[in-house]
Amino acid sequence: MSPTSSSTAAQIIKGQTGDWEIVIGMEVHAQVSSNSKLFSGASTEFGAEPNNQVSFVDAGMPGMLPVINEKCVEQAVRTGLGLKAKINLRSIFDRKNYFYPDLPQGYQISQFQNPIVGEGEVFIDLKDGSSVLVGIERLHLEQDAGKSLHDQSPDNSYVDLNRSGIALMEIVTKPHMRSSEEAAAFLRKLRAIVRYLGTCDGNMDEGSMRADVNVSVCKVGGYDKFRADGSFKHLGTRCEIKNVNSMRFVAQAVEYEARRQVEIIEGGGTIKQETRLFDSKLNETRSMRSKEEAHDYRYFPDPDLLPLELDAAWVETIKKSLPELPDEKRARFVAFGLTPYDASVLVAERELADYYEALAKGVDAKAAANWLNNEILGRLNRDSLTIADVPVSAAANNAIVTMVADGTISGKIAKDLLYIVWTEGGDPRQVVEARGLRQVTDTGAIDAAIEAVIAANPDKVEEVKAKPKLAAWFVGQVMKQTGGKANPGAVNAALKKRLNLPDEG
Amino acid sequence: MSVDKDTVRRIAGLARLAVPAEKLEPLAGELNGIFNWVEMLNEVNVADVPAMTSVVAQKLKWRADVVNDGGVAEELMKNAPEHESTFFVVPKVVE
Amino acid sequence: MTDFTLASARDALKAKKISSLELTTALVKAVEEARPLNAYVTETPEKALEMARASDTRLAKGEGGALEGLPLAIKDLFCTKGVRTTAGSNILGNYVPPYESTVTQNLWDAGAVMLGKTNMDEFAMGSSNETSAHGPVFNPWMAKNSNSKLVPGGSSGGSSAAVAANLCLAATGTDTGGSIRQPAAVTGTVGLKPTYGRCSRWGIVAFASSLDQAGPMTKTVRDAAILLKSMASIDPKDSTSVDIPVPDYEKLLEGGIKGLKVGIPKEYRMDGAPPEIAALWDKGAEWLKAQGAEIMEISLPHTKYALPTYYIVAPAEASSNLARYDGVRFGHRAKGVRDITSLYEKSRAEGFGLEVQRRILIGTYVLSAGYYDAYYARAQKLRTLIARDFTEVYKKCDVILTPATPGPAFAVGDKSDDPVAMYLNDVFTVTVNLAGLPGLAVPAGLTANGLPLGLQLIGKAFDEATILRAGLAIEQAAAFNHKPANWWRAA
Known part of the structure; x- marks a missing residue:
């Protein structure tokens, strides 16, 4: 299998004047897993009382100064290494200047021209078992903003700065995704990678991961020309859909937005580069007028900070400590005998992959995968549980599958046995003996x-x-x-x- | 380069400073005075000169990842022009 | 009693000749009587007396820090816990910081007593203290045969006036382009801007972060050495604070200047400068030579670009640093506004004075799309060249001697209509900030009209000790012991 992006089929939108293809790039904001904020000692824990996880630094009080959290730097480097990216040993923090009530300093400390991580790559796994390469443009560290609540009072907005100053990694892709499925698969894969690395909890409900999705459409063939010479003139004008917070919504937003753009172009209109919002209730995107004002962020190096310089040996130490990542694990599972698709489902969550490996020890890989998929995951899905909730250990399941394989019990009994140990507990081998469940071959x-x-x-x-x-x-x-x-x-x-x-x- | 009234209006907007219409022209004049004076920097060839990023030879300080700050919501509210419990209050912001 | 220097008061306290309470009481009274000078914006007499009593208790037990019982004035740019801090601006309103700046904390830890907060140009933007929201400060000095009120320099004009008029033993200042040295020079006092990174900026209201430095403003060079020792520290809360131990500057004053190589930069001889300035400068060189120093001409070729470079870099940083004054979390908020943009625009227009607004506009412009490279990026490159000039000359000499200001104190209102003319007051001081070096202003003589003039010594990075030693040599040679006549008590 040689994964390349351009060889996969682009999603085609049938217009009235012909076929259109979609081009998608993404900017993902992933909250760094750390105890304290990027530049202050306030806690990052979710759900505190308003403004109670805010230091004077986070509130932008006069004379307050930022000091960088070493853990956040380490996490960014770790993520960069996990994305097979170039680590920049010298990067610079810039100020991005704009006014907003939840931006207390009047600027966001971010990285503009010299990010900590450069180009990298992510392979995404599609349903047909194929893999597609999505290029990573860069990863940089920046501060999160606070939160404005608009529904507490008719005339006022309420500002809570608890999030203000929490470290984010902004991960920017190249425009390498070609369908809503690829876009969703990218986000799923990126989430898996950061969770394997332990650099972001990937909790999309709590806003730990949000995606800004850039969508444009072009006539069939435009994208290949872009890939050939790198010129954006072959692509259409893009719209940025802000803060999409689930895989499903990413797919829906792309579908809607691409169709909207095709309709406008075919109706004789032109696409205006703008920021749009995805409304998951109405399943549509709409213009964010408040963001329409011409932006001029006046980036310049933050004079309160010096350049961030990393020691190459330190980066090497982090590299050595990286866990096995989904792609490597998937390859190993395929080598065991699993289909690429089954393998990619199992490696999507590190806990699931670990569970599978323990379950499959010494038994047929395929049989173990089938057992996990049919007997365990089926039940979890039905009860909306995760692998961490399974009351039966991987070792116990391994015993059951082993007993089926050596003919100790029948497949039918195996299911009953699982039910017993799931609901009542107990060691499967002892249950088999105690209840006389051995297969009759006499x-x-x-x-x-x-x-x-x-x-x-x-x-x-x-x-x-x-x-x-x-x-x-x-x-x-x-x-x-x-x-x-x-x-x-x-x-x-x-x-x-x-x-x-x-x-x- | 010369600063005109519209430029002053645009910059004042970016800087969130209300400037009365009648002040735009005089301000443009003052700023031009300053920028004309600053023009002398163009005499210098800076092609191969690196921009200064730090005036001292010092490595950036790093802190350990420990929670040792925050928990001062009440304290923060003491200087707030308007607040509701421990929220800062501003006129409704339209998204 | 108010004539004491830090050193003499310290010795008198140690010898139990006076108590801190007596000293503090006398100064509190002097501060009250000097209100016409408008040097203080907030007086803290109760706090001062309480601190003095505590000091006396410690002194009685033979304890106490380096500044035990010594009353100081604090520039209103330093955040002081529980004491209103305004930065000379209406936008901070009655802001009361819930934290203490590192520098002032260091002073209190050393036993110093706080008399109050001194007036200053708004956000330290000015060279005459006329941009303060609290009104101008008047220089204690007046020209011979004149009643016209003069400016005390700026932006640390309240501190310079307070030191010159004996309203404190010493004061803190901050210096972004000359705001310690220029007011010191025009009030006959000593002002030291340390190397960038020597004093922590934590808790000091920021003007231009890459240039701001706190430093001592004192009656004598020895006092500057004493006060700097306590102000300076290595601060983990300031990323730009430097990890170099603080030496005992007072001890390092000893030893003389024999063999010291003193550079005289030819570019500082400005056309149209008053002859008195040039004469004083020559005299300064002679004094040093007479004490064994070697004088040499040097060249700092990019000197003339320093001021325009500064007027790009400083406003750019300020435009960003002052964005936090938005009427949301603290400070002034405009009344009766219904939308957030008006809240910002009106609060800021009402809260900031004209000079601050002007600099915010300059800074916003030079950072804006399309102009960044032409202005800001170019200015930062010029800064590299200016710093390199110093690196070059310091291969040959140890310190540089220059005038501190282009002239003596001028009358209130004289230069307030012409921003560029006002900016030129910092022409001799600003290069030092751009290069991050230490600079010391020492009183060296009087004009024919009887107004003080100062000389400036510029040192190598973190070599404050050498400029203090050279400053002591000038101080001794000049034997400057003039004091302004007290006209304000009657006023």
Whole structure:
């Protein structure tokens, strides 16, 4: 499998004047996992009383100065390494100047021309099992803003600065995504990577990860020209959809926005470069007029800070401590014998992948994956639980799957056994012994059960001789008779012999 | 480069300073006086000169990731022109 | 009693000849009587007396810090916990900081007594103290045969006037382009701007972050050494504070200047400068030579670009630093506004004075799209060249001697109509800020009209000790012991 972006099919929008393709780039804001803020010692914990996780620095009080949190620098470097990106040993913090009530200093400390992390790459995994490369343009550190609440009073907005100054990583992609599926898959993959790295909790409900999605459309072929010579003139004018906070909404926003743009262009209009908002209730994007004012952020290096200089040996230490990342894990799982798609589902969450690996120890990889997918994940989805909620350990599941594989129990009993240990607890092997769940392979016992079924159903015996397909009914009855413990293969063979059925029956 | 009335209006807008219409012209004049004087910097060839980013030879200080600040919401409200419990209050902001 | 210097009062306190309470009481009274000078914007007599009593208790036990019981005035740019801090601006209103600046905390930790907060140009933007929201400060000095009121220099004009008029033993100042040295020079006092990074900026209302430095304003060079020792520290709360231990500057005053190489920069001989300035400068060089220094001409070729460079860099940083004064969390908020943009625009237009608004506009313009490279980026490159000039000459000499100001104190209102003329007051001081170096202004003589003039010594980075030693040599040679006549008590 050689993953390349341009070889995959772009999503085509059928317009009235022809086919259009979508081009998507993304800016993801990921909250750095740290105890305290980027430039102050206030806590980053979610859900505190208004303004109670705010230091005088965060509130922009006169004379207050920023001092950088080493953990945030380390996390940015770790993320950069996880994105296979270039780490810039010298980066500079700039001030981005604008007025907003939730921006207490009147500027955001960010990185403009010299970010801490340069170009990198992310492979995204599609449903058909293919992989697509999305280029990362850069990653930089910046401060989050506070929050304005508009629904507390008819005339006023209320400002809470608890978020103000929390460290964010802004991760900017190249415009390499071509469909709503790719856009959602990118965000899913990026989330998996930062969670593996432990640099962001990826909690989208709490705003730990938000995406600004840049969407443009062009006539079919425009994108390949762009990739060939790098000139943006082949692409359409883009609109930026702000603060989209789930994979599903990313996909929906892209779908809506691309169609909207095609309609405007085909109607003789032109696309205005603007910032738009995705309304998940109405499933549409709309212009954010308040952001329409011409921006002039007057970036300049923050004179309260000096250039951020990293020691190459320190970066190397972090590199050595990186965990196995989803792509490497996926490759290993595929080598075990899983399909690429199954492997990418399992590696999406580190906890799930770890669970799978423990479950699959010493058993057939595929059988273990099937067991996990069908028996465990199915049940979790039904109850809206996560892998962390499973009451049965991976080791216990490993025991169950192992017992199926060596013929100790039947597949049917395995499911019952799981139910027992799930609801009542206990060690699967002990439960099997205590409750006599071992598979019956003793032909004497099977033959006895067959005789009993035949004796009770003489009419069916005649029927099955005419219609050999009815043998399955007999197998079922015999299984019932043995409490599910009989080996279905052995039952089938004995039945055929006893009733003189042809082999294909 | 010369600063005109519209430029002053635009800059004042960026800087969030209300400037009465009749003051725009005189301000443009003053600013031009200053910018004309500053023009002398163009005499110097700075092509290969790096911009100064720090006047002292000092490595940026880093702090440890510990929570040792915050929890001063009440204190913050003492200087606030308007507040409701521990929220700062401003006129309604339209998104 | 108010004639004491830091050193003499310290010794008198140690010897139990006076108590801090007596000293403080006398100064509190002098401050009250000097209200016509408008040097203080906030007097804190109760606090002063309470601190003095506590000092006396410690002194009685033989304890106490380096400044134990010594009353000081604090420029109103330093945030003082529980004491109103205005930065000379209406926009801060009655702002009461819930924190203490590192520098003032260092002083209180050393046992100093706070008399109050001194007047200053609004946000330290000015060279005459005329831009203060609290009104101008008057220089204690008047020209011979004249009643016209003169400016005390700026922006630390309240501090310079307070030191010159014996309204404190010493004061703190801040210097962004000359705001310690220029007011010191025109009031016959000593002012030291330390190397950038020597004193913490934490808790000092920011004007231009890459240039601002706090420093002592005193009656003598020895006092400057004493006060700097306590003001300076290595501060983990200021990323630009430098990790170099603070030496004992007073001890380092000893030893004389034999063999000291003193550079005289030819570019500081300005056309049209008053001959008195040039004469004083020559005299200063002779004094140093007479004490064993070696005098040499040097060249700082980019000197003339320093002031325009400064008037790009400083307003640019200020335009951003002053964005936090928006009427949302503290300070002045305009009444009766219904939308957030009007709240910003009106609060800021009402709260900031004209000079501050002018500099915010300059700074916003030079950073704005399309102009950044032509102005701000170019100015920062010029700054590199200016700093390199110093690096070059310091291969040959140890200190540089220049005039401190282009002239003596001028009359209130004289230059307030012409911004560029006003800016030229800092022509000799501003290069030092751009290069981050230490500079000391020492009183050296009087004009024919009887107004004080000062000389400036510029040192290598973190070599305050050498300019203090050279300053002491000038002080001793000049034997400047003039004091202004007390006209304000009657006023």
